[in-house]
Amino acid sequence: SQASLPPEMSKVIEETIGRKDLSYSCVSQELVIGDDAHRVFLRAHTCPCRDDLGETLGSVSVLQDISALKELDKMKSEFIAMVAHELRAPLAAVEQQLMIILNRLAGEVTEKQEELLTRAKERIKGLLDLIKDLLDLSKIEAGRLVQYxxxxxxxxxxxxxxxxxxxxxxxxxxxxxxxxxxxxxxxxxxxxxxxxxxxxxxxxxxxxxxxxxxxxxxxxxxxxxxxxxxxxxxxxxxxxxxxxxxxxxxxxxxxxxxxxxxxxxxxxxxxxxxxxxxxxxxxxxxxxxxxxxxxxxxxxxxxxxxxxxxx
Ligand SMILES: Nc1ncnc2c1ncn2[C@@H]1O[C@H](COP(=O)(O)OP(=O)(O)OP(=O)(O)O)[C@@H](O)[C@H]1O
Ligand SMILES: [Mg+2]
Incomplete structure (x- = not known):
C-alpha cells in the first residue's frame, strides 16, 4: 500500500500520475529502507501508464535491490582511496629530493640537468594533484568532506x-x-x-x-x-x-x-x-x-x- 512507501517515492508517483505532458517519462531514484542493522538500497523506476489517447491511467514502479552493487561501489572507493594514499607519500618524497637538487643544495647542476629535473618535477606535481583529487572524491563519497x-x-x-x-x-x-x-x-x-x-x-x-x-x-x-x-x-x-x-x-x-x-x-x-x-x-x-x-x-x-x- 502507498502508506508504507518511502515518502520521496510517493511524491514521484503522485507527480507521475499528475503530469499531463507526454514528454514526461521514466524517473529513477535511489531509496534506502531499513535501519542500521539491516539496510537495503533500492533503485526505483517509476513510469506513467497511458492509454492510446495519451491519458495517464496510473503508474508502474519497478524496485531493484542494488545493495550488492552499493557494497561493491564502496569497496572500489576504499580501494582507490587506499592506493592514492599509499602513492602520495613516496611521490612527495621524490618531489622534495628533486627540489633539493634543483636548489643546488646537493652540488652544481648543469643547464641540461636542470631542464630534465624541472620537467620531472612538473610531472610529479601533476600526479600529486591527481592523487589529491582522488582522495577528495573518496572523502566526498564517504560523506567526510563536509563533516565538520x-x-x-x-x-x-x-x-x-x-x-x-x-x-x-x-x-x-x-x-x-x-x-x-x-x-x-x-x-x-x-x-x-x-x-x-x-x-x-x-x-x-x-x-x-x-x-x-x-x-x-x-x-x-x-x-x-x-x-x-x-x-x-x-x-x-x-x-x-x-x-x-x-x-x-x-x-x-x-x-x-x-x-x-x-x-x-x-x-x-x-x-x-x-x-x-x-x-x-x-x-x-x-x-x-x-x-x-x-x-x-x-x-x-x-x-x-x-x-x-x-x-
Ligand atoms: N576558468 C576556466 N576557464 C576556461 N575553462 C575552464 C575554466 N575552468 C574550467 N574550465 C574547463 O572545464 C574543464 C573541467 O574543469 P575541472 O577543474 O573539472 O578539470 P581540470 O582543471 O581539467 O582538471 P583538475 O581535475 O586538475 O581540476 C577543464 O578541463 C576546462 O576545459
Ligand atoms: Mg581544475
Whole structure:
C-alpha cells in the first residue's frame, strides 16, 4: 500500500500520475529502507501508464535491490582511496629530493640537468594533484568532506587560498584581485571543503588564463545567500561545453587547452561540496574573453537551496 512507501517515492508517483505532458517519462531514484542493522538500497523506476489517447491511467514502479552493487561501489572507493594514499607519500618524497637538487643544495647542476629535473618535477606535481583529487572524491563519497561545519569567515578562507596561489599567478604574470563587501556574515561550513572549492576555482582561473591576464574574486550578499564570484580573462568555454564541465573527468579539448594538464575532476568535486552545503554554482563564459563562476551559499544552514535568480 502507498502508506508504507518511502515518502520521496510517493511524491514521484503522485507527480507521475499528475503530469499531463507526454514528454514526461521514466524517473529513477535511489531509496534506502531499513535501519542500521539491516539496510537495503533500492533503485526505483517509476513510469506513467497511458492509454492510446495519451491519458495517464496510473503508474508502474519497478524496485531493484542494488545493495550488492552499493557494497561493491564502496569497496572500489576504499580501494582507490587506499592506493592514492599509499602513492602520495613516496611521490612527495621524490618531489622534495628533486627540489633539493634543483636548489643546488646537493652540488652544481648543469643547464641540461636542470631542464630534465624541472620537467620531472612538473610531472610529479601533476600526479600529486591527481592523487589529491582522488582522495577528495573518496572523502566526498564517504560523506567526510563536509563533516565538520563551523562558523566560517569566507573572506579569510579566500585570502588564504589566494596567498597559496600567488606564486603560480606570478609565474604567469597574472594579477590576482579580491574585493569583499564589509560585514558579510560568516556561514556554517566545512573549512577543508570550502578551501577545496576556492582552490579548484582559482587554480582553474589561473590555469586557463594566458600570461598577463587577470583573475578576480568577489564576496558579496544576495538575498539569503552569500555570493562568491571567480572571474578570469582567459580562454573561455564554448556554449556547448558549459553543461558538461561539472561532469567527472570531462575536459574541454581545444588547441588552447590541450597542453594544460588536468584530470577533469576539480569542478565535479566543487559541485559535490556545494551540494552538501545546500549551495549552488553557475557559470558564464565567452570564448577568448573569459569565464565567471558564481557560487551561492545559504547564510542559515537549513535545507534550502540557493539558486541563481532567473534573469
Ligand atoms: N576558468 C576556466 N576557464 C576556461 N575553462 C575552464 C575554466 N575552468 C574550467 N574550465 C574547463 O572545464 C574543464 C573541467 O574543469 P575541472 O577543474 O573539472 O578539470 P581540470 O582543471 O581539467 O582538471 P583538475 O581535475 O586538475 O581540476 C577543464 O578541463 C576546462 O576545459
Ligand atoms: Mg581544475
Amino acid at each position: 561545519k563551523e562558523p566560517l569567515t569566507l573572506s579569510e578562507v579566500i585570502r588564504q587560498v589566494l596567498d597559496l596561489m600567488k606564486p603560480e599567478a606570478e609565474a604567469k604574470r597574472i594579477v590576482l584581485q579580491f574585493f569583499a563587501l564589509p560585514d558579510v556574515p560568516s556561514i556554517a561550513a566545512d573549512r577543508e571543503g570550502m578551501e577545496g572549492v576556492f582552490a579548484n576555482l582559482i587554480s582553474n582561473a589561473i590555469k586557463y588564463t594566458p600570461e598577463g591576464g587577470k583573475v578576480s574574486v568577489t564576496l558579496t550578499e544576495e538575498g539569503g545567500c552569500v555570493k562568491v564570484t571567480v572571474s578570469d580573462t582567459g580562454v573561455g568555454i564554448a556554449k556547448e561545453d558549459l553543461p558538461k564541465i561539472f561532469d567527472r573527468f570531462y575536459r574541454v579539448k581545444t588547441a588552447r587547452t590541450r597542453q594544460i594538464v588536468g584530470t577533469g575532476l576539480g569542478l565535479s568535486i566543487v559541485k559535490s561540496i556545494l551540494d552538501a552545503h545546500f549551495g549552488s554554482i553557475s557559470v558564464e563564459s565567452q570564448l577568448e574573453k573569459g569565464t565567471t563562476f558564481s557560487i551561492l551559499l545559504p547564510k542559515e544552514p537549513k535545507p534550502f537551496v540557493c539558486q541563481k535568480e532567473e534573469s
